[in-house]
Amino acid sequence: MIACTYNRYRFEKKAPADLITNSRSMKLVSVVLENTKLRYFLYVVGLGIMTGMVCWLKPFIADAPNQSKTNAVLFSTLSTPLFLLGYLMIAMPAFFGKAALARVFHSCGFWRTFSNICLAMGLMGPLVAYWFFFNYSKQLDFTYMQ
Numbered sequence: 001m002i003a004c005t006y007n008r009y010r011f012e013k014k015a016p017a018d019l020i021t022n023s024r025s026m027k028l029v030s031v032v033l034e035n036t037k038l039r040y041f042l043y044v045v046g047l048g049i050m051t052g053m054v055c056w057l058k059p060f061i062a063d064a065p066n067q068s069k070t071n072a073v074l075f076s077t078l079s080t081p082l083f084l085l086g087y088l089m090i091a092m093p094a095f096f097g098k099a100a101l102a103r104v105f106h107s108c109g110f111w112r113t114f115s116n117i118c119l120a121m122g123l124m125g126p127l128v129a130y131w132f133f134f135n136y137s138k139q140l141d142f143t144y145m146q
Contacts, residue, residue, distance in 0.1 A: 029096060039093050046089030053083040
């Protein structure tokens with residue numbers, strides 16, 4: 001969704017003036033970028049949604065077998081999209097030149113080191129797991145039930 005809006009925004013910058021002013025995506029971006037109160041409201045709502053999704057996870061970790069089926073279905077279908085929607089509300093102004101704190105946070109050197117570590121773990125993790133499980137003399141049984 002972010003990429004589509006950004007590509008549309010870039011395309012419309014090159015388009016004729018009448019197309020730029022009448023486009024829905026350009027109007028949305030301009031309203032968010034020009035209205036400081038709306039932008040800060042989106043930051044707070046986005047942080048609230050992301051915090052809510054993280055807090056919603058706690059009952060499933062604490063007592064997974066006793067959760068209702070409806071709650072489990074709602075959590076599994078809505079948790080990731082809502083978390084990404086909250087992130088979008090925070091990150092969208094940063095993509096268009098506002099939100100200096102978010103831009104500094106996403107451009108710091110820590111993320112490069114973190115991505116290299118994640119790549120190494122992703123490539124080496126399965127090999128370590130195969131080596132561990134195939135060289136272990138006893139059968140391991142992992143379960144969440146007690």
